Each structure stands twice: as structure tokens, then as C-alpha cells.
Amino acid sequence: MKCNKLVSITLLGLVSLYVSAKQTLPLDAFAMLPAIQQVSVSKNGERLAMLRATSKNGDYIIEVHNIDNLEAEPVRLGAERMEITGFQWLNNKKLGVVFRQNIQDGNKNYWVSKYAIVNANGKGDWLVPFRSDNQANFTLLSSLPGDEDEILLEYDINNNRIPDVIRFNIDNGRSRTVLRGNTQISGGFIPDSEGEIRAAQGFNTADTTIDLYARASKEDNWVKVKSISPKKREVFEFLYFSNEDPAKVYVKATNGEDKAGIYLYDIKSGEYSERLFGLKSVDAGSVVLSSKEKDRGTLQGFSYTTKHPDVYWTDVNEQALQESIETLFEDKFVRMVSRSEDDNVIVISTRSDKDPGTYYLLQDKRSLNKLGEVFPLIEPQHLSDVKYISYKAEDGLKIPAYVTLPSKGEKPYPTVVMPHGGPWARDVVIYDEWSQLLAHHGYLVIQPQFRGSEGYGLNHWIAGDNEWGQKMQDDMDQGAQFLVEKGLADPERLAMFGWSYGGYSAFVGSMRDNNIYQCTVAGAGVSDLARINATLHDSIFLRELQRPTISGVSPLDQVEKVNIPILVIHGDIDQRVPVEHSRLFVEELEKLGKDYKYVELEGADHFSNTLYYNHKTEFYSALLDWLDNKCF
Template sequence: MKLLKSMAFAFAAISITWGANAQIPVEDLGRYPAMSSLDMSPDGKFLVGLMTPPGNDGTDRGVAVWDLTKPGSAPTFTPSNDKMKFIGASAFKAGKILVRANQAWTGAMYGCIEGKSTGATKTFIQKTYMTDIKMKKFDEPFEPVKTGNGILETCAKVSDVGGIVADLPLDDTRVVVSRVSKEWEFTEYLVYDLKKDSYKLIFRENATDSLGLIDTRTGELLTKQRLDNLADGEYYFTTLIVNDAGEFEEHSQLTWTSSKRNTIDVVGKDETSGKYYVVTDQFSDKSALYMYDAKAKKFDDQPLFAHPDFSVTGISLGRKPNNFNKLLAVFYDAADEEVYYVDEDLYAIHEGLKSAFPGKTITIREYTEDFSKVLFITGSTVDTATYYLLRDRKVPELIGASRPWILPQDIGPTELVYYNARDGMKIPAFLAKPPGWKNGDGPVPTVIMPHGGPWARDYAQSSGGGDTWVHFFTSRGYAVLKPQYRGSRGWGHSLWLAGDNEWGQKMQDDKDDGAAWLVQEGIADPNKLVMMGYSYGGFAAFAATVRENSPYQCAIAGAGVANLERVGALWSNDRIQRAIQGHTVTGMDPIENTDKANIPILIFHGDRDVRVPLFHSTDFYNKVKDKVDAELVVVKDMPHSNPWWPENFNTSFNAIDDFLDNRCFSN
């Protein structure tokens, strides 16, 4: 604890106006957090997390372990090596620690996962290891079964589907793990004994059946999901539940189709009533929590929990001996994930911490059975995530902050807003203004920044200290709007389905309408509008470049999809995801409309991106470079998704800085 406290920086409060805020240096945004991924063992004996070593400039990090039986002692630190870098850590039972690491890898993938069919693919190998607090020995209990087939073993090595599926909290030695099957094609699930180092197969997926809910008391399979492709071309997804005879029965009440895509998520079983907890939007636009009687094959008449404006996403069931299987909390997605606590102790602790840290989001990360130790996180959209340990429900002990060098006064706060699209559809969005900006200060340069996916959504990220991209732009005097355009998931069933086959069309209109709304509100300068996005957001930037009458002065596309025809058939490495989403990926294809390019564009793309291959960016760049001011930056050793290395961030941020300062508004 003492070591981490000494690492925190102290800053005096500075009074600034929106026009004079300090630009956060690129290196401060791109560097590794001082600490992240902190977790506490179930027995409260140790903490584990990622940390940059003392005196390091944020270019390296390793795994730190705190012995909580010795209050005030410094953590032990294990650095990454030159090749394999730690990217995650979590505490486990029986004194075990799970760590994840990755390293750059180039080789033949023979078309497996998202690699090339011929030649070499530049990608990453990710591995999950099990170790203990001494971190001297790293085991790989999730390694695929050896087959003797080099091609299959290479595919299995790169796919990395292995990991803990269920930790069976009442069992001291057994857990449920996943790994690639011997045939590689499917995933298998096994009960693994930590002490005996032995496995027992409980389920192997096949072409139609996939894993459902596991009984965390016994490790047995309670439900599974079946995929059927019928003659009408529709895909049907049916939940099967084990009956008293040990046989799996189909439940038509828990069936959904690829066209309607209702959410039906079996998230737990109440041992007292025998009913199942199901999150579903079959009965309302927003998902709600219902109880389902498997014997009667019937839902309860009324939801157990529903929110009028936001969708339920899941529940928390007790994992300690004194509250096992008891409903503790319900989660729903508002601006951030919100928690409705049912358990009186957790509710009281949460409310007490909210009073102690006014204006901050409180996230309870882990706690011991008697609540003598509670690990929690505070934060807001302008305050870095900060970790604390509450002992005996008394004074919280500071462990440390993730990014103490980022100052709240240099960041624009983020809020949830709504505006109407041109056809009347209500669009949620997240708006961040430059720090200190207030109504009447005049319009400012503005970035419209749609999220990736597109079947995803943004969050204000209060507990995590906000969005690094928002920090980058707002500290440079920009406003940022993150539209939750039609096709976004998590804002209701109707908004989600409204995006089908509307790529570059109505989905794009929603973003343009957000820009027009900001101009009308006096926030955005109509002569300084930027479209910037990554992945699907990169597609939106490509689309903005070729759409006529663009409201934007320039576009910035990160790892964007440019060719809809090529991506639709290859959508995702997940067969179920391909079945339900691939057919929705149609609309205005940017690569077919490059002759209409009319605004400058910066394109950046990682050379180790296998999710959206580099050809999307190179092909688009080559077709528009003679028509508009265009630049392509290929970022060395950058994958599609996080974790990015600091040098990946720095290259991307510096390219954007230069483009905005010198080329975007040159006309």
C-alpha cells in the first residue's frame, strides 16, 4: 500500500476556462495505466492486478500481488518479458491467480479463425496461465489436446478459447474450464481438479448445440442452445433445459429467430422454487427480468424487475456459503451499468460509499463472506478510476489510481442526451464538451464519433474514468458526440433491428442528424465538423467521405470496413454470429462509391488486424488518394481490438493531431 500511495501525483487545483484548457500530451494518453484489473481473492487474503513498475514511463507493465494479511506491505511485482506481455490478471480460489498474456506472432493459419488461407498472417497469440501468489510457475490447464496435426494445433494455439467458465465457489478444488476439442472444430467443457490436475468432460459443442447455463453448485449442465436452419432460410435458436430424468427438453417459449432476434438469456436458477431467471425483451422493447417455470413451460405473468427506460442485462447470485444462489442484485444499462441491490448488506455498503464519495460512481469489485474486506472502485467521466479497500466497514484504504497524471480539469464531462433523427426516431447519444464550456460560449469544433460493432453500444464509463478518445479531443477544445445510431444494441429491440441492411444509409443519417442537432443547439461549429470512428465507426468515416452533401470538413477512419460485399459473407469467426448478423450487412458500399469522395480523410490501420484486414483501408485509400487529400498510416504491431501497446496509441494519436492541425480544415 505504501509503495502505491507514494506513486500517486498530487496536483493543485487550477481554474481554467474552456478556451484555455491544457492539451493532454499524447504520451500521457497512450501509456499503460499505473494500475488496472485489480481483483481480490474470495477469502480476502490477497489482491492481484496489472501495474507499471516504479519509475517506469508507462511503456512496461507486469503483475503485482498484495498480501492483505500484512497491511501496509508493498506488493510483489513480476514484469512481462520481451516477447510475452501481461494483459490481464484475476484472483482465484485456493490461492491461485489467472493471468493473460499475448505476443506478436506471424505464421500460416490455413484459413482458420480470421487468418488468411494462403501465406502468412500477422496476428497475436494469447494465452491464459494459472499460477499462485509467488508467480514462480505458470501452468496452462486450458491448452488444447495434442493432435499430432500441425495445422489444427496452430489454429488452436491462435484461437485461445481456453479459460475458466464456472469457478464452483463452494468447491475448494474443482472448476469448469473450456478448451479446444481434439478435432479443433468445437469447444469442449470439462470439470478440472486444481489439486489432482485431472479432467472430466461434461459437454462438447457440435454443429447444432452450444453451451448454456452451468449449475455453479455441482458443475453440471442445466441448459444448452440448439441452432436449426430450416427450409424457410430462417435460423431458429432454441433453449433446451434438463428435466428431472436428466434429459434435455426443448422449450418453444425460449426460442428466437435470426430475423426477429429477441433477447432470451437464461442467467440463473433459483434453487428454492426451481424456476429460472431469464432476461428477455419478448414482452417489451426493453429487456426485463422474468422467472420461468421449466416444468410448466411458462413465464410468470409479471417481470421480477423492469426499468421503464433501460434494458436489464443480468443478475448477481450469491457465491459465498452464507448467501449461495440468493439473488443479490440486478444489473441494467443506463448511461453506465447500474446496479439495483436486493441484498441489504450490499445495499448498505454501496449507499455508504456513495455518501463518502459524492459525485462518484461506486463499483463493488469483490468482498469476503463477512464483508470484513470490500474491494471497490470510484470514478466519474473526468476522474480516473481509483481503487480502495474497505476493511471492517470503516475507513477506506487507498490502493491507487489508474491514471493519476490525467487531471479532471483537462477533460470534458460526458452526459447522456437524446435527439430526433429526420424520420422521428429517438436517438440516444453521449455528449462531451470542452472542459469549462458553458452555454453562450459559442460553437466549437466537434467530432461525431460512432462506436464499433455495430451491434454494440457506448457507455459514459464513469467507473473507468471516461473514454481515452474523448479525453484526447475535449482536452484539445473539441466537443464529442457519440451517437447510439439505429443498429446499436442495448437501447431497445426496435432501435437495434432498425439498423438491418442500412449501412451507410439510415444508420449514417442518424450520425449526420446528430451533427445538425449540435449546430442547432449552438454547440458545434458547422464549419469544423469531423467524422471519426474505429471498426464500424471507421466504415462510417469512409461513408462520410463519399456521401454527397457531407456536413463534415474531414473524416478519420480507424480500421474501418470499406467493402461490404467482402465482409458480409465472412462476418465474425463465430458461426452463430455469422448466422444472425451476416445477412444484415448491406447498404451503401463505400468502395463502390469512391468516385464521389469529397472531403479529406486520414486512415489508420494496424498491420496485425485480422478482424478487419488491412486491405479495406489500402483499397479505399488507393481509390480516393487522387480525388481528395488522403493519408494512410499503417500502425506497426497493432491488432484490431485492445489491448493496444503504448506505441500503437502514440502513433495513432500523433497522426490525428497532425491531420486536425494542418489538413482537416485547410479549405
């Protein structure tokens, strides 16, 4: 059976282009939005749904295919005014579809998200939960075992700004409240495998803590398990309830250690088990559980991330299935992203530094067919190897990093230091569009996991507190120096490029004494620490936990120190880091006669999933031109 027709419509109309492996790809290859965003099969294995692009700008639709006849014309589901961003099978007949739309109202703009339920055969009307509420904002918590027509939603049903838990019928639209939120328990609801809400969280205004609650059963009282304080920051997170002992809950916690591990917490006794899983080098990730109806919630393993995400399996059958599939794709990161209840239909996703993403369909554990590539114009020969390394900071702290080697040129290479956003985040590089774009054009790229990055233990995380533009910045510079010492980076051709917190780092990088860089590129960067701290007020978590950690160099106060050329890029409707951060910085650059260029992306918000084809084309053109012709 051949499945090429599944992707033929995707390729037609996206771009008519062929480039040999030895040539430099046009920007379209990287700037076009993914041809396929998501693939999923129904639980009975009879239907396959795919979220795919119809143009270089996305314009996504859902195609629903019959597994028995994949070459037949699919059912196509789309929207005229709103953008489809995702879907999930709610049962074997219905899909839940997520939409979004950007609304611009005078000087304000905001994203509106909607959720609708539709028959997979395309027949009948779309069902919109709480249709009368134009601002309805809810979260799907869970399907319900034994009842394929009902789901659990988190939604403020009585409009008191406190979420509740609602049982919603996807067939007739009826709903009933199963749990009222209150001032103590006000969100973060977690159901057990039976659909009973048994964990939640709230904000304690008196102690300025985030309090986590659980109960041993639906009849038991809520027990406060943990208070998370900004004064004593630690990792603690409910994961899921144990099927084997329902009164116990899996938690991810540091529990007195540096690296977070996974434990079972006994809600009745308040005691922890021995550490079930943990590593010396990185934090544990989560529990891996069965999603099948027959053994829903059963533990299968523990996830973690070193160079890339991985699983320590406790279920030998699941491990055997995963390993047998991995043998089909050498040197690839392989995931079963969707599967039928009987495992006779499995959707497989592969990725690697040389594979931006490919989907396959495995049937009856024998027949394997390609469904399509995420970026069909990029071939393995166009991409570069990525290495996972570490080096020592000036004070001896170990700094992990990803290094993407250029696909052309000779050592020592022109080099770009590319710090991630957050800064409470970390890179997980399997395929990274920006570093591969730069490497394709001859640049060595290093992505340092500087102090303040998450995932490498509590000490590494906390070491970044109030070190913005100081030790955090030193960690990045040390990464460049490390590559220089190894003979890989040319000390006369060093640049820094980053987005969000990385953009902040590029602002700071443009004004350091004894500067090692020849230029920087600041994308959507924070320039004013006082301003960004003020914008954190709306989020309880960020206000109480992160804001006390943000101090150091405020670039807007020191523009006179800028001593190298700087390219500034920002979206004009950025809601996370308002565009004023870049506009004010550029105004000062202009006043002081500094060497700069400013590019403002019309209609672009902060995060990468709001950068469309026209934004990326303008952005990538400016970035490469700056590095090629201004920096080096």
C-alpha cells in the same frame, strides 16, 4: 495506514512529468497504457493481487500483497514472452492467470491465449492445463462449491471441434469429462450454483437457428427452450438459475415487448413469470447475484444502463452497503469490484467523466486507503463534463447521445461526431479516452446512439437493418445539426471520427451530398460491404444473424464522391476488419487525386486493447494534427 508505496513503483519509470491543470497535457498522459488494470482480494481477505504496468507500454505484472502489511515488498509474477491480460483468485492460495501473444506467420497473424495456475506466494511451478495441446483454447465456467481445488472448464477434450465440459484439478492437473458436447448441444454451457451444467446452446443447420436448451435438474432430459432466428430477431438470453426454485432459470427476453426485461422461466411447464424487472427507456441488463459461498447465486438485484450502469436492488442489506460506500465518493460511479467473504476487505473502483479510474481499499468498513489511479498523469481539472441527451432523427426516432464539452474555448465549438463500432453495440460513457482527449484539445464531441445500436429496445436495434450509410448515417448528421441549433457546435467546423463501424461511417461521411463536415477520420473502417460479409462466414452467430442486416452504401464503390479531406488510419495486422479495406480505399483516393492522408500502424490489431503506447502516440498525433491544421 498509508498505501502510497503500492503505486510508487508504477509511477517510477512510466514517465517523469508534471503538468499544471491550466496547461495542455502531453500525449503521454492519454497514450500510456493503464497503470493499474485489475485489483482483487482473496476470499479470506488475507491477500490482495494487482495487475499493474511497469512501463508506458504496459508490460504488466501481478503483485500479490499481504493485507496485514501492504507496505512490504510484494510477490511479483510476470512472463518473459507472453503478455499478462488478467487473473482471478481460484482459491485463497492460487491464481488463474490469462496470457496472450501475437504470432506472425508469413502473411498471417493470430493471437495465442494461454492460461496458467500459480501459487500466490510465487513458489512452485506454473500449472498449464492441457499443456500437450499447443492450441488449447478453453473457457473457465465456474469454481465448484465445497471443493476449492477444482474448477469447470469448457474445452474440446476429444478434438472434434465441439466443446465439452471438463472438471479440472488446479492442484495436480488431473481432469475428467463431465459433459460431452454434441451436434445438438455444442457450447454456451451455464452451470447452476452447485456446478451442474443445466443450460447450453447449439446451431440448427436445417432451420439456420441458434437453439437454446435447459434441463430442470442434472437427471432430467434437455428441453429446447428457444430458437433464435435471423428472420425473427428478438432478445432471449439465459442468465442464471434460481436458487429459490432450481427448476427455473432467469432469462433476459423481449417476450413480445420492445424493451428486454427479466423473467423467470419454468423449464418443466414452459411458462414465464410476470416481468420481474424492466424499464421503458432501455433494455434490462442482467441479474446481480451473490458470489459468496454461504449464499452463492442468491438474487440481489437487477442491472441496467441509462447514462451509466446501475442496479435496482432487491437485497436491502446489499443496497445499504452500496449506498454507504457511494456517500464517500460524490458524483462518482462506484463499484465493489472484489470483496472478502466477511466483507471486512473490499476493493472499490471509482470512475466518472472527471476520474479515469481510481482503486481504493476499504477495511473493516472504517479504514479507506487509495491504492492508485488508472491514469496517474490525468487530474480532474484536465477532464471535461459529459452530458446524456437525446434528439429526434428526421423520421422522429429518438436518438440518445453522449456529449463531452470541451475544456477550453468558447461557443460555438469545433465539433467531432464520433459514432461507435459494432454497429450492434452501444456506448457506456463514464470515462472515454478518445472523447476526453479531443475535449482536452478544445473539441466538442457527440457520441450518437444511432439506430442499430443495442440496448434501447428491439425497434431501435432493428431500425438499423440494411441502413448502413443511409438512415443510420442520417442519425449521426442530425446529432451534429442538433448541436448547431443549440448554439454549441460551429457549422463551419464539423468533423466525423470513428473506429470499426465508426470508421465505416467516416468513409461514408466523406462522400455525402451537401456535406456538413469539413473532414473525416476513418479508423480501422469497413470500406467494402461485400468483403466484410465474406469475413463473417466463420462465425455462426454473425453469419446467420448479422450478415442479412448488412447492406447499404459500400464506400469502396463510390470513392469518386469523396468531397472533403479524409484521414485514414488502420492497423496492419487487423484481424476483425482486414487492413485491405483501408489500403484499397486509399489506392482509389490516390488514383482520383483526392485530398487524404494514410497512417498504417505497424503491429496494431483491431480492438483498443491491442493498441499499445507507440500505436496510440502515432495515432493521436495524426488525429490532432489533422483536425487542428487540415480540417479547421
